[in-house]
Amino acid sequence: EIVLTxxxxxxxxxxxxxxxxxxRASQSVSHNYLAWYQQKPxxxxxxxxxxxxxxxxxxxxxxxxxxxxxxxxxxxxxxEPEDFAxxxxxxxxxxxxxxxxxxxxxxxxxx
Amino acid sequence: xxxxxxxGGGLVQPGGSLxxxxxxSGFTFSNNAMSWVRQAPGKGLEWVSATSSSGxxxxxxxxxxxxxxxxxxxxxxxxxxxxxxxxAEDTAVYYCAKNSGWYWNFGDYWGQGTLVTVSS
Numbered sequence: 018e019i020v021l022t023x024x025x026x027x028x029x030x031x032x033x034x035x036x037x038x039x040x041r042a043s044q045s046v047s048h049n050y051l052a053w054y055q056q057k058p059x060x061x062x063x064x065x066x067x068x069x070x071x072x073x074x075x076x077x078x079x080x081x082x083x084x085x086x087x088x089x090x091x092x093x094x095x096x097e098p099e100d101f102a103x104x105x106x107x108x109x110x111x112x113x114x115x116x117x118x119x120x121x122x123x124x125x126x127x128x
Numbered sequence: 129x130x131x132x133x134x135x136g137g138g139l140v141q142p143g144g145s146l147x148x149x150x151x152x153s154g155f156t157f158s159n160n161a162m163s164w165v166r167q168a169p170g171k172g173l174e175w176v177s178a179t180s181s182s183g184x185x186x187x188x189x190x191x192x193x194x195x196x197x198x199x200x201x202x203x204x205x206x207x208x209x210x211x212x213x214x215x216a217e218d219t220a221v222y223y224c225a226k227n228s229g230w231y232w233n234f235g236d237y238w239g240q241g242t243l244v245t246v247s248s
Binding site: 060063120121 | 187238
C-alpha cells in the first residue's frame with residue numbers, strides 16, 4: 018500500500034499570498050497518478066488536479082499541480098478568500114487491486 | 129449536469145445492517161467505475177469500496193472486507209453499499225464518487241454524503 022504524507026499539517030497565510038502544499042509517497046506513484054481535492058466544512062471533496070498536473074473542469078488557473086515519482090506539490094498562486102479549506106492528495110497508481118489512498122490533509126487557514 | 133444523491137444513512141446499533149444508495153444522473157452511468165469513500169467525524173478521507181463500470185470487478189478496503197458489499201444496477205443508474213456487522217468505527221459520512229474511467233481512479237464528481245452512526 019502506498020502511504021501518502023502531507024505537509025505541513027496547517028498553513029497560515031493571508032489572502033493574496035502563495036500557498037505551497039506537499040504530498041510525499043512511500044513509493045513511486047506510477048504514471049504520476051496523483052490527484053488533489055479541496056474540502057470545505059460540511060461539503061464533499063472537490064477534485065482540483067488529476068494526473069499530478071491536469072486541472073479538473075472549472076478549476077481556476079491559480080491552482081497548479083507538479084511533481085513526479087514520490088514528491089508532489091499543489092500550488093495556489095494567489096490565495097482568494099474561498100481557497101481557505103482542507104486539501105487532500107490521493108494516489109491511484111498502485112498495482113491492480115491495491116488500495117487507493119489519501120494523504121492526511123493540509124489545512125490552509127487565514128493568518 | 130452530473131448529480132449523485134446518496135440515501136440510506138442513519139442510526140444503527142452495533143452488529144446491525146444498513147444499505148446505502150447513490151442515485152446518479154447527468155452522465156452515462158454504465159461507462160464509469162464508482163466508489164464509496166467515508167470520512168469519520170473530524171478525520172480524513174478513507175476509500176472504502178469500488179466497482180468497475182460493469183460491476184464485474186470490485187474492491188474493498190481491509191477494514192470492511194467481508195462485511196460490506198458494493199453493487200450497482202446500471203439499468204437504474206444506482207450504486208449500492210450493503211453494510212453488515214456494523215461497528216462503532218464505521219461511523220462516518222459516506223460519499224459516493226464517480227470515477228473518470230471504467231476502472232477506479234479518482235473521483236471527479238462526489239455526492240453530498242450520507243451520515244451513518246453506529247451506536248447503542
